[in-house]
Amino acid sequence: MTDAPAILEVRGMIVRYGAKTILDGVDMTVQQGEIRVILGGSGSGKSTLLKGILGLTDVVGGKATMLGQELTGLSEKARGLLMQRIGVLFQNGALFGSLTVGENIALPLREHRKLPEGAIAELVRMKLAQVDLGHAENLYPSELSGGMRKRAGLARALALDPEILFCDEPSAGLDPLTSAEMDNLILTLRDRLKMTVVIVTHELASIEAIADSLIMVGGGKVIAEGPMAEVRGRGIVAVDEFFARKTKTAAKQEMSVADLFGLTPAKGGA
Amino acid sequence: MGVPTTAAKSTLPQLTLTDAPHTSVRERTLALAGVLDARGAAVFAAGVRKRLPSKKGKLVLDLSALTAIDSAGTATLVDLWRTGHRRGVKIELAGVQPAVQKELEQFRVTVELPPPATIPGFFESLGETAWSAVTALGNFMVLAADVTIGGIQAFFTPGRMRWATYFREASLMGSQAFGIVGLITFLIGLTLAFQSAYQLRQFGAAIYVASLTAISMVREMGPLITAILVAGRSGSSITSEVATMKVGEEIDAMQVMGIPFVDFIAVPKVLAMITMVPLLTMLADLLGILGGWLVGMIYLDIAPKPYLQKTIDALVTKDLVTGLFKSVVFAWGIALIGLYHGIGVRGGAQEVGKATTASVVSAIFFIIVADSIFSIIFYVVMG
Numbered sequence: 001m002t003d004a005p006a007i008l009e010v011r012g013m014i015v016r017y018g019a020k021t022i023l024d025g026v027d028m029t030v031q032q033g034e035i036r037v038i039l040g041g042s043g044s045g046k047s048t049l050l051k052g053i054l055g056l057t058d059v060v061g062g063k064a065t066m067l068g069q070e071l072t073g074l075s076e077k078a079r080g081l082l083m084q085r086i087g088v089l090f091q092n093g094a095l096f097g098s099l100t101v102g103e104n105i106a107l108p109l110r111e112h113r114k115l116p117e118g119a120i121a122e123l124v125r126m127k128l129a130q131v132d133l134g135h136a137e138n139l140y141p142s143e144l145s146g147g148m149r150k151r152a153g154l155a156r157a158l159a160l161d162p163e164i165l166f167c168d169e170p171s172a173g174l175d176p177l178t179s180a181e182m183d184n185l186i187l188t189l190r191d192r193l194k195m196t197v198v199i200v201t202h203e204l205a206s207i208e209a210i211a212d213s214l215i216m217v218g219g220g221k222v223i224a225e226g227p228m229a230e231v232r233g234r235g236i237v238a239v240d241e242f243f244a245r246k247t248k249t250a251a252k253q254e255m256s257v258a259d260l261f262g263l264t265p266a267k268g269g270a
Numbered sequence: 271m272g273v274p275t276t277a278a279k280s281t282l283p284q285l286t287l288t289d290a291p292h293t294s295v296r297e298r299t300l301a302l303a304g305v306l307d308a309r310g311a312a313v314f315a316a317g318v319r320k321r322l323p324s325k326k327g328k329l330v331l332d333l334s335a336l337t338a339i340d341s342a343g344t345a346t347l348v349d350l351w352r353t354g355h356r357r358g359v360k361i362e363l364a365g366v367q368p369a370v371q372k373e374l375e376q377f378r379v380t381v382e383l384p385p386p387a388t389i390p391g392f393f394e395s396l397g398e399t400a401w402s403a404v405t406a407l408g409n410f411m412v413l414a415a416d417v418t419i420g421g422i423q424a425f426f427t428p429g430r431m432r433w434a435t436y437f438r439e440a441s442l443m444g445s446q447a448f449g450i451v452g453l454i455t456f457l458i459g460l461t462l463a464f465q466s467a468y469q470l471r472q473f474g475a476a477i478y479v480a481s482l483t484a485i486s487m488v489r490e491m492g493p494l495i496t497a498i499l500v501a502g503r504s505g506s507s508i509t510s511e512v513a514t515m516k517v518g519e520e521i522d523a524m525q526v527m528g529i530p531f532v533d534f535i536a537v538p539k540v541l542a543m544i545t546m547v548p549l550l551t552m553l554a555d556l557l558g559i560l561g562g563w564l565v566g567m568i569y570l571d572i573a574p575k576p577y578l579q580k581t582i583d584a585l586v587t588k589d590l591v592t593g594l595f596k597s598v599v600f601a602w603g604i605a606l607i608g609l610y611h612g613i614g615v616r617g618g619a620q621e622v623g624k625a626t627t628a629s630v631v632s633a634i635f636f637i638i639v640a641d642s643i644f645s646i647i648f649y650v651v652m653g
Contacts, residue, residue: 056522080528094523097514108527257344258374260351261363 007032007067007164007196008053014061015045015052022048024220025062030213035190035197037211039242042202045220050168050200054088055079067163084112087162091169093153095141101128101152102137108159127155131185147178151185158189165189167199171206183209204243216242283337285310287317296327299364303335306343315346325358334365339373348379410610417540417606420532424541432538439542443504447550450503451496455554458491459483459561467570476570480577481584483562488589492554494641497600500547501633505604508539509629512612513622521613531613540605547601548594555593592648599644600637607633 008030015023022045030036040046051057053064055071064071069082095104105124109115115123128134131151141149150170157165170186171179183206190197201207207214215225216239223238224231231239283304290299298321306314323329339347354361366374390398424431466482512535515521524531559581566572611629615621 051522054522054526056525083526083528086526088523088526090519090523092518094519096520096523097518107529111527111529255379256375257348257377257379258371260348260379261361261374263363263366263371263374 006030006065008198009065010049010053010062011064012062013049013052013059013064015048015057016060021220023052023217026217026220026222028215028222028225030196030198032196033190033194034212035186035199035210037207037214038198038200038217039202039207039214040217040223041242044218046200046202046217047168049217050166050198053198054086054166084108084160085162086164086166087157087160089150089153089157089165089167089170091172092146093141093149095149095152095156097141100138100140101133101144101155104141104152105156105159108156112160123159127158128152130158130189131155147174147182150174150182154185154189158193161193162195164196164198167197167201169201169203170199171201171203176205179203179206180209182206186210285314287314289321290332296323297330298323298327299330299332301332301335305338305340306336306346307338307340308342311342311346314343315350318350319353322354322357322359328360328362329354330362330364332364333367333370336367336370339370341373341377344373344377347374348377409614410606413536413610413613414606416532417536417609418602420537421541424533424537430533431541432534435534435538436542439538440546443500443542443546444549446503446507447496447500447546448553451499451550451554452557454499455487455492455495456557456561458495459487459558460565461561462486462491462558463562463565464569467565471570476566477572477576477580479562479566479570480572480580484559484581484584485589487558487562488555488585488593490641490645492558493551493593493597493600494637496547496551496554497597497604497637498634500543500550500601501604501637502630504543504546505608505633506626506630508605508608509612509626510622512609513615513625514619516613516615517617517619517622536609539609540602543601543605544598547604548597551594551597555590588648592644596641596644599640603636603640604633607636 006029008028010026010028013023013026014021026045026049028038028049038046038049048057052059053066053071059072067082067085069078071079071082074082095101096107099107102121102124105127106120109120109123113120125134125137128137131154133148133151133155136144136148136152141152144152154167154170165186167186171182174182186197186199187210189195199206199210211228213225213227214231216223216231216236218238224234224236232243285302285304285306288301288303290301292298300318300321302314304310318329318331321329351361353359463479463483467476467479470476470478470482512521515535521531524534563574563577563581566577567574608629611625611632615625
């Protein structure tokens with residue numbers, strides 16, 4: 001563990017949808033400058049954890065501190081200012097369909113920075129070049145491939161030079177080659193821009209390629225948290241199974257019919 | 271006529287079911303003997319279903335005389351376990367033979383772990399429906415308040431208003447509805463005049479067709495028909511647009527980018543609607559009267575001038591003002607209902623279509639209920 005200050009700290013986060021508890025007291029600490037992967041099977045609550053931190057879902061209990069500010073109880077204005085210091089890449093880019101790629105990236109700049117139009121245009125081109133998408137400025141999102149849409153979404157997330165970048169499943173739905181390119185891009189950008197990156201994913205290949213540290217969520221609770229190598233060396237069954245590509249969803253369990261009826265295993269066997 | 275083929279071909283014995291004496295109402299025991307395979311599965315399943323105890327009971331299957339089971343038999347057992355699990359009935363196996371146990375250990379199934387959902391009683395589901403209706407109304411009120419306050423703020427601080435979006439929305443709504451509203455209300459004016467002429471001519475009062483058409487168009491038909499058509503065209507497109515944005519996480523993206531949905535999307539749409547619907551209503555009034563005028567000229571041989579004079583005499587300012595006031599309220603409702611159904615979408619793309627349908631239905635419902643209330647207020651209470 002480094003002694004860098006925690007840039008993001010979650011304590012006892014609880015999220016419920018109706019009677020269903022999705023997150024049941026989750027703690028997480030992210031250090032400055034690291035690439036943190038939030039992993040878990042589908043239905044484990046990993047996406048909800050991200051949504052809870054970003055304020056996109058109602059959090060019933062617990063608190064989150066980001067960049068030294070506690071998120072709960074922040075006024076709308078202060079929250080807006082804090083949000084300008086982070087960037088979010090959504091699963092399919094979440095580009096505004098009625099705007100071109102260039103306009104999408106210009107939008108946060110126009111909203112939050114008082115810049116001359118010419119400077120905005122230059123900045124848009126610079127951000128697009130950063131994600132190797134210089135040729136797509138005047139295209140609409142519907143004209144882009146899945147991988148390009150994600151890169152455009154990344155350029156928009158980087159528009160305001162964020163201190164923390166959040167990515168929701170950055171390589172989901174991409175072919176292995178494009179997925180690896182996306183991972184490399186995130187790695188390069190982190191090194192160049194000195195960002196902290198928090199990634200939700202279940203793609204093993206990309207976890208192994210980019211994670212400094214990880215947190216595994218299952219059934220709404222934290223199964224393990226810490227630096228990559230250390231967590232994998234602890235011999236936690238769920239973690240080992242995950243890396244052995246044997247994840248199962250939290251809500252279902254596979255068992256033999258004999259287990260189903262609670263039969264005690266037969267002695268010896270024929 | 272011959273021997274039962276299956277039994278003859280197979281050396282394996284058939285399945286037999288025997289009831290053990292009841293120990294209690296909640297617990298029953300059924301003894302199985304022979305072989306549980308595809309041949310006996312249906313009989314077995316039906317037999318067990320018949321004997322399944324009521325809620326929270328237990329059924330014990332005594333398998334001590336069961337010599338073999340196959341995959342079909344095992345599947346039937348699992349199916350029964352699930353049925354029992356749903357109803358809160360426990361199914362136990364007793365005296366399982368090693369051969370049978372080996373089969374049961376071999377097959378794997380996936381089981382949902384959460385406890386079985388309890389089927390709510392009448393009052394419970396009544397309360398749940400009422401509560402969800404109250405929450406929905408509450409959510410709608412919050413949105414309505416946010417958007418209305420945002421609209422008033424935008425009115426007083428024009429710098430905050432997204433004028434470009436507003437003009438785009440307004441011209442789109444206007445051009446979408448212009449043709450259809452004009453055509454439909456023209457035809458309605460025509461029909462109204464025809465139907466009333468048929469009656470009024472018998473009394474030699476054909477000229478009153480002009481007053482009748484004018485009053486019903488301006489007071490009722492113009493605002494009502496325009497609002498219903500706009501709900502179908504523009505209200506539905508508000509819902510589908512916002513729902514698509516919601517499904518594609520664009521609304522979430524706006525929120526984390528600090529771009530308020532209300533200022534950016536909702537207020538321009540509501541204001542565009544509030545300005546366009548009254549304009550379209552005026553068009554509707556005019557074309558409806560034009561339709562009646564044509565009937566008057568061609569079918570009733572009323573000269574154009576007296577017809578128009580009669581029309582102007584019949585209308586008072588109140589008719590026009592109440593008609594336009596109604597159309598503003600309708601517009602407010604259509605836009606807000608459209609937004610509400612759009613941002614309420616959860617799940618995938620197939621939900622967008624459902625939300626759009628729901629939006630149009632509730633908007634038309636709102637229009638007609640609001641119209642009845644206005645009729646009472648304007649012409650009964652206010653006289």
